Amino acid sequence: MTYSRQPRALSDRFWEKVHQKGSDECWEWTGAVMSNGYGVIKEGSPSRKMITAHRVSAAIHFGPLKPSDVVCHSCDNRRCVNPDHLRIGTQSENIREAVARGRYVRRRHARVLSDQQADEIRTHLGRGRLTQSEIGALYGVQRQVVTQIARGKTYQSKGANQ
């Protein structure tokens, strides 16, 4: 039986560089910092990639991250790796929030689609990933409008709004 030298675990190398304080305080990264202010650490063999320290902290505390997961700081301190100051969001969550905040409400009352939006709806229908109700919600129109478009009827937009 042969013993190979084990590379040190990422989490061990990570904790060595963390100035750990109380749970409500920022835990500053004392290792390398990129010019954009985020701490970085080598992912470790076989990878030579550098990864951000706050993502490592999030992965240690919340479990493995998907590449699409976005780790946000609630404290705005980019060097901070305190898991209590980190929150995981996703791109699709960001999109949903944006829809909920602005566009959805505005268009729901207008209920007017431009020809371009009608085209976009046809594209969504073609992809088949969203239901007609979901597409309607995205554009702030009732499902029936989407059904109309799906049936190939020309959507009558209320005047030019492009």
Ligand SMILES: [Zn+2]
């Ligand atoms: Zn912090």
